[in-house]
Amino acid sequence: MKLDSKTILIYVEHSGSKVKKNTSELITAVKKAAPSAELTGVLLCVPAERAKLCSDIEKLNLKKVYVVENESFSIFSKENFASAVKAVIEKAAPALTVFSHTTNSSETAKVLASRTQLAIICDAINFAVYEDGEFVAVHPMYAGKIRAHIKFENQPGGIVTLRPNVVEVCETASGACSSFETVPFTPVSNDAVKIINVIADASKKIDLSEADIIVAGGRGVGSKENFKVLEDLAAAINGVVGASRAAVDAGWREHHDQVGQTGKIVNPKIYIACGISGAIQHTVGMQTAKCIIAINKDPEANIFKIADYGIVGDLFQVVPELASELKKLING
Numbered sequence: 001m002k003l004d005s006k007t008i009l010i011y012v013e014h015s016g017s018k019v020k021k022n023t024s025e026l027i028t029a030v031k032k033a034a035p036s037a038e039l040t041g042v043l044l045c046v047p048a049e050r051a052k053l054c055s056d057i058e059k060l061n062l063k064k065v066y067v068v069e070n071e072s073f074s075i076f077s078k079e080n081f082a083s084a085v086k087a088v089i090e091k092a093a094p095a096l097t098v099f100s101h102t103t104n105s106s107e108t109a110k111v112l113a114s115r116t117q118l119a120i121i122c123d124a125i126n127f128a129v130y131e132d133g134e135f136v137a138v139h140p141m142y143a144g145k146i147r148a149h150i151k152f153e154n155q156p157g158g159i160v161t162l163r164p165n166v167v168e169v170c171e172t173a174s175g176a177c178s179s180f181e182t183v184p185f186t187p188v189s190n191d192a193v194k195i196i197n198v199i200a201d202a203s204k205k206i207d208l209s210e211a212d213i214i215v216a217g218g219r220g221v222g223s224k225e226n227f228k229v230l231e232d233l234a235a236a237i238n239g240v241v242g243a244s245r246a247a248v249d250a251g252w253r254e255h256h257d258q259v260g261q262t263g264k265i266v267n268p269k270i271y272i273a274c275g276i277s278g279a280i281q282h283t284v285g286m287q288t289a290k291c292i293i294a295i296n297k298d299p300e301a302n303i304f305k306i307a308d309y310g311i312v313g314d315l316f317q318v319v320p321e322l323a324s325e326l327k328k329l330i331n332g
Contacts, residue, residue: 008039011097019057025169034127046071068185077193079188100162101161214234218277226252
């Protein structure tokens with residue numbers, strides 16, 4: 001599939017009446033791979049959110065955005081959302097439709113592929129174009145040990161989901177959206193699945209995938225109670241606490257705190273790994289951090305191979321001292 005001068009549809013994901021960063025990541029990745037392609041967007045929202053979301057979208061490098069508004073979008077339904085995007089695809093006829101590989105977006109993309117009979121490539125980490133102009137999606141395999149280049153063969157169009165927090169947003173994502181077009185839509189009924197209740201997270205913590213600073217603990221932390229040391233450091237530097245799978249499996253942290261292949265992919269400015277050995281299943285989830293600081297008493301720990309700064313020592317001595325010094329700097 002060759003994308004130059006063709007239309008590519010970007011699924012605009014949002015939360016709390018704000019467009020999520022992963023939308024800019026999609027635009028950046030596509031623009032790098034196919035700079036001459038025409039980027040359009042699709043926005044699904046309730047009527048009350050339209051004005052605020054469109055204001056955010058006006059800052060993105062999209063030529064046009066198709067808006068589908070309906071009260072039914074207040075609760076996520078992959079069948080309903082997929083049907084709405086399908087209506088836009090039938091109108092815009094894009095060569096490619098791109099989603100972020102988040103829980104809701106990837107579910108929507110899979111149902112959409114079934115409804116449209118379009119081929120789908122899931123969980124790409126980048127896009128590329130071969131010398132002959134063929135578009136390919138880069139997909140990690142075997143826990144990130146190798147990367148496969150996958151392309152669409154003899155397809156009228158395709159769907160791709162891109163893993164969030166693996167592409168650095170650059171200025172190509174910024175621009176001015178020239179127009180918005182409303183697409184009529186009738187919600188689909190779904191008797192097979194019914195959402196009974198939605199429970200919001202009352203903690204108001206910054207989500208790991210959006211955090212600029214993460215203090216993560218692994219097996220070396222030793223217990224649930226010992227994570228208090230990491231929480232104190234995180235509080236001192238306005239960060240959030242993450243964990244390796246070993247810590248989550250041990251019951252020391254909840255699964256939503258897990259970083260790695262089976263947890264969340266993060267891309268913070270600072271990642272402080274405490275008592276984490278550095279297994280590849282963990283590092284694939286945080287290796288794109290701008291600065292990685294590792295604290296481990298084992299000088300041979302794999303985490304030091306990707307760390308920008310390493311401290312060989314007991315985390316229960318290092319972390320409190322680090323928190324104390326940082327508090328002094330911050331408080332003047």
